Amino acid sequence: MIAAHSVAHAIVIISLVAALGLAVGNIRLFRVNLGIAGVLFSGIAFGHFGITVNKEVLEFLREFGLILFVYTIGMQVGPGFFASLRQAGLRLNLLAASVVLLGAALTVLVSRLGGIEMASAVGLYSGAVTNTPSLAAAQQALKDIGSLGEEAARLPGIGYAVAYPFGILGTILAMVLARWLGRVDLAREASSKPCGGDAGDLTRMNIQVENRNLDGLPLSRIPALESLGVRFSRLFHEGRLSVPQRDTVLHVGDVLLAVGPKARLEELVLVVGRKSDMDLRSLPSDIISSRIIVTHKEVLGKTLGELDLASRYGVVMTRAARAEIEFVPNAQYALHFGDALQAVGEKEAVAKVAELLGNSPRALSHPQLIPVFTGIALGVLLGSLPIALPGMPAPVRLGLAGGPLVVAILLSRIRRIGPLSWYMPM
Template sequence: MSLPLSDAALTTLALALAGTLGLLFGKLQVRKVGLGIGGVLFSGILIGDLAARAGIGFDEHVLHFIREFGLILFVYTIGIQVGPSFFSSFAKSGLKFNLAAMGIVFTGVAVTLAIFAITDLPLPVLVGIMSGAVTNTPGLGAAQQALSDVGLSADEIGLTGMGYAMAYPFGILGILITMFTVRFVLGIRIEAEEAAYRAESETGEASLPAINVEVTNANFDGVPLGSVPDLFDAGVIASRMKKRGELVVPTREQVVHLGDSLHIVGPAEKLAAMVMILGRKTDQALTTKGSRLTWQRLVVTKQKVLGRSLRELALVERNGVTISRINRAGVELPAQAGATLAFGDIVTVVGTPQEIETVRERLGDEKARLDEVNFPALFFGISLGVLLGSIPLAIPGLPAPLKLGLAGGPLMAAIILGRMGHLGPFTFAMPPTANHALREFGIVLFLAVVGIVAGDRFLDTILNGDGLSWMGYGVAITAIPLLVVGFVARVFAKFNYLSLCGVLAGSMTDPPALAFAVSMSNSGAASVGYVSVYPLVMFLRIMMAQVLVLLLSGVAM
């Protein structure tokens, strides 16, 4: 059957219909759980099945290009989003969370290898099931490209989409079942977990605390503030100072006397040390209200200050203001002299209104720029990622060189560029709304193609083939790692249950599971756990899919 449309137009029509129906289907929820973006995969399968029955074919070259481009766009925007927090996610509790998430990833790989060893499951199906069981679409894309690199045909590669679709539904349900199972077996009470998390958070460093200190140590009477150990350069900053009843901006040259009070900001343990050095904690108010000083939050948008340290900018010396806090992507950083500014940073500035206006001009504070996408930077980053993904990496034990590919290369490039923030004329930070839109657009294109390609064989595989056994393998890859690590993390590592739920959802990179975990409590524990592990898990899922293909391709062929 032929329609009065060109091949490109017909393929575009099919993709658009798959996206439309899939996004609507994905919004359907039962108790706040739905397929989400995965609905596009199943609508693509439906369209692929109907097209095959009607004898309608699609341009394979167009489908291939759109699939790869959608994948690149998706993983690149993920990398830009997680780049600023990728390395800091390993600090303190984040390290514990990431170790648990790594346990889930590697246990899942071990289960996959065991299935390969005891069954005759084709390799494309196996890696598709693994990606669907952990609801990780970039891993599916990485596996498909790796299969193409080792010489498999388009028909064989298409089997990965069917394996993915078979395992995907329980991939979502399995996380929720694990959360319920751990809670029921161990008799966990949500109210107690909320109270424990609040108590833990009050002593943590989610945001930088501040205290007022009165100088009573005679050793510092008549000494410049710059001579006080660890002040200004070790993560502690004095933002306000009261001398003889007058509030002033503290500078390194400012001489301190007994009875003076300082408002200092920094990590809790360093504040405690500073109290011991200077004197005693005081409840004396050092508010700017009623004084000649005020404070404002300014957004860093000027190109010329990006990447420069506070020491280089010399805001105290040249403008008479103090930067007390730097908020970067929701995380407060110490405003020490060596701290550098990145696009989109929100800095708290203390000074007179006139001085703050001068600093506003230096920093930019052009909030409208936060809604702009630097498209030259976007295309530069993607091109760099494609080149990075094409570099062969010889790893002992693998039959062929490992390539980051079109999934891993753009992801790695985006993480690095997102961490850098800017390079020459390029600003890599991307407004959240634009990032979300580009990411959704990319993944819709990718899943629509995967579904359409798999659609002509999907129902037949379930009804007359091995579809049900594939689902069973997916259940094992989903459930075993989650249950094992979930119980170990709770019983032996003493994870807060709400944080554990966030880690479980993050280890599967599954937003619907996070939404369910968040709905159990008013605390932010689940979100913190999810965000802490998401960057590393996404990277590992993509790399493990490729490693498995290269490792097992020689055995399977």
């Protein structure tokens, strides 16, 4: 019915391997399951019984699947990548480098003492740390050294398949052991906040104005307001609730609802007055809080200062979320496709702002395919560029894993070039 080693035959086999592997990965044993790693074991089983597919089709699926994997990972981590480098770049890089170098040194030691070919040892290393991109890089490097032959390029894959199951099980057992030795209560840990608090965790606080030096001054004159990175969403004055703006005049006895990192809000209290027991959000009013998604192309790249939503509509943006990172936006914050903004204002005004920004969740579920494939093409080209290093038998390349990953991180940071938006739904 289906010719052996045809494209249809390959699709059927690959689909069965994936379906069986995912089913196996969902089986829980002692509250642990293999997850996506079950597909590897399924593939090993099929190969053991001689069920194979066309070599060219298999190579294409393997390489293209890896490209899609690393590209989407780069798109996901890119927005927070550079922020992490600024905050703890040296420490994180030293830790990552030590893990790689120690693993490489141990691999060389095992190869020498065990009489294992270095090509196989590299595969063992990749499998032990469950690092598929490193396997692809090793295979590409061996192919570039033409004198070693095609058989040598297959050795890393064999070593990877042997070590990967133990890498998965070893990681799981190490985590279980650490949990047991440390007597970790997962439920308690999940419900508690990180030690010391996270400056990026946003919260609300009602603050009563008691500092007489602020009486009669506009909101923008609060000392160090911009550096604190907080926003005010509501103001209670003489029994009336309103949305405060920069030129709103403060009076002793007013109550402000502020949004920002908890530590910064505590600093603001020291300047303004004291915490208030009044909850402004619970008071009846025409003011609403609504989440708006940026989808209109006309506003992409514009800053909140340029849009001037507070003056034009009486609406303030108290929060912004990008790539699952939530923060308080300032006037220089440039809008990107897919940004989620928390808007506070009167119902009609918020509706007008939502219309201006787009607020079409449906648009998010349809990624722009032209930027996706353009980014992948750029990544493949970058990964194919040869880099000549002294003493190396062949030029070094980032490969089909490194190139798309680097490009995805950069593009997700840039987010937009002309009409192309590099947003991808998470």
